[in-house]
Amino acid sequence: MHGCHQEIARWLEPLGAHVRIDAAGNLRGVYPAARPNAPRLLIGSHLDTVSNAGAYDGILGVVLAIALLEELRGRRLPFAIEVVGFSEEEGVRFGTPFIGSRALVGGLAEELLGVQDARGISVRKAIETYGLDPTKISEAELHSDALGYLEFHIEQGPVLEKLNLPLAAVDGIAGQSRLEFVFLGRTNHAGTTPMHLRCDAIAGAAEWISVVERLAREVSGLVATVGKIEAKPGAANVIAGEARLTLDVRHISDEIRVRTVEDLIRQAQELAARRGLTVQESHLLNQPAVAMDSFFIGQIEQAIVQTGCKPHRMASGAGHDAMILAEKVPSAMIFLRTPGGISHDPAESVLQDDVEKAIACGLHLLNQLASSPDFYKRTNRA
Numbered sequence: 256m257h258g259c260h261q262e263i264a265r266w267l268e269p270l271g272a273h274v275r276i277d278a279a280g281n282l283r284g285v286y287p288a289a290r291p292n293a294p295r296l297l298i299g300s301h302l303d304t305v306s307n308a309g310a311y312d313g314i315l316g317v318v319l320a321i322a323l324l325e326e327l328r329g330r331r332l333p334f335a336i337e338v339v340g341f342s343e344e345e346g347v348r349f350g351t352p353f354i355g356s357r358a359l360v361g362g363l364a365e366e367l368l369g370v371q372d373a374r375g376i377s378v379r380k381a382i383e384t385y386g387l388d389p390t391k392i393s394e395a396e397l398h399s400d401a402l403g404y405l406e407f408h409i410e411q412g413p414v415l416e417k418l419n420l421p422l423a424a425v426d427g428i429a430g431q432s433r434l435e436f437v438f439l440g441r442t443n444h445a446g447t448t449p450m451h452l453r454c455d456a457i458a459g460a461a462e463w464i465s466v467v468e469r470l471a472r473e474v475s476g477l478v479a480t481v482g483k484i485e486a487k488p489g490a491a492n493v494i495a496g497e498a499r500l501t502l503d504v505r506h507i508s509d510e511i512r513v514r515t516v517e518d519l520i521r522q523a524q525e526l527a528a529r530r531g532l533t534v535q536e537s538h539l540l541n542q543p544a545v546a547m548d549s550f551f552i553g554q555i556e557q558a559i560v561q562t563g564c565k566p567h568r569m570a571s572g573a574g575h576d577a578m579i580l581a582e583k584v585p586s587a588m589i590f591l592r593t594p595g596g597i598s599h600d601p602a603e604s605v606l607q608d609d610v611e612k613a614i615a616c617g618l619h620l621l622n623q624l625a626s627s628p629d630f631y632k633r634t635n636r637a
């Protein structure tokens with residue numbers, strides 16, 4: 256990440272942006288406005304990735320923000336542009352996503368700084384090891400000069416490809432729940448313990464995973480995933496005494512998502528009791544669905560039309576920093592078509608022509624906002 260920050264700073268600084276890394280590890284590069292003390296528009300996305308990821312989820316949104324500054328060719332707007340490269344959006348290391356963006360809305364609480372990774376290293380310690388000062392996190396917060404947040408991102412799904420459209424305005428982002436479940440049984444010998452006398456944590460977890468999949472298939476728009484499972488002691492000839500798994504549940508309706516999580520917890524407990532196991536769950540995330548800002552959506556659609564494309568509105572099933580920023584400032588997203596709908600995989604890609612259209616659309620949008628009195632009048636919650 257140090258190398259990534261240095262590289263991005265090397266691109267931003269020649270464009271006239273002042274770059275710093277805030278205490279939550281977010282890269283912040285401010286391209287000044289025509290006048291001092293003007294308000295700012297934030298444009299960005301995240302710099303971290305899932306393991307063995309593709310090259311576009313997150314970073315494309317940061318690179319597009321830089322491309323827009325390049326396209327301005329030194330022209331100053333009535334507002335400053337702050338390019339943001341967020342840290343820790345995916346939640347891979349600490350199980351909790353959006354750590355970087357939470358710092359901007361003032362939500363990086365003591366509790367979150369204490370969350371530990373698999374090696375017992377806390378968020379606070381990781382920040383210190385990176386060379387930053389976690390006591391300065393409040394300095395990362397947005398103030399009333401923030402006009403809004405714009406994020407370009409690949410769609411990460413098949414919808415735009417099916418519609419043969421390069422771009423879309425996002426109107427809402429599905430809520431997410433993330434939990435960890437630990438099934439505990441009794442470790443024993445695989446050769447000598449008859450089937451009816453076992454308390455097999457893996458077998459219990461496996462039965463519950465099938466319940467998760469079945470339940471999600473029955474509810475329209477619901478997605479539920481067990482993406483990680485670890486068993487102990489972990490040998491071919493030993494019945495597992497412990498199975499630890501993650502659960503990720505998403506739906507555009509918070510009510511359906513929360514009800515599903517409750518149902519899955521209840522079913523895990525019933526199934527565990529029947530098998531002589533115990534199960535404990537811990538909640539890592541309960542992020543409500545959010546609507547994107549309606550003024551921005553209208554402006555984005557107009558910019559898409561100006562680019563010569565057909566506008567389209569869609570919800571995002573993936574989580575994004577925009578859903579955190581929306582707590583404090585008007586926020587919006589522009590999706591780019593994702594070939595094959597493939598993401599979180601090295602095969603993730605974008606079409607060069609779509610990227611060119613995204614830059615053109617972004618430039619139209621900046622010009623529209625620069626001449627829109629409504630843009631400056633809007634109040635934010637920062």
Ligand code: GLV
Nearest residue numbers: 345572573574575
């Ligand atoms: C972020 O990629 C997510 O999990 O939605």
Ligand code: MN
Nearest residue numbers: 305312345599
């Ligand atoms: Mn991702």
Ligand code: MN
Nearest residue numbers: 301312313575
């Ligand atoms: Mn992403």
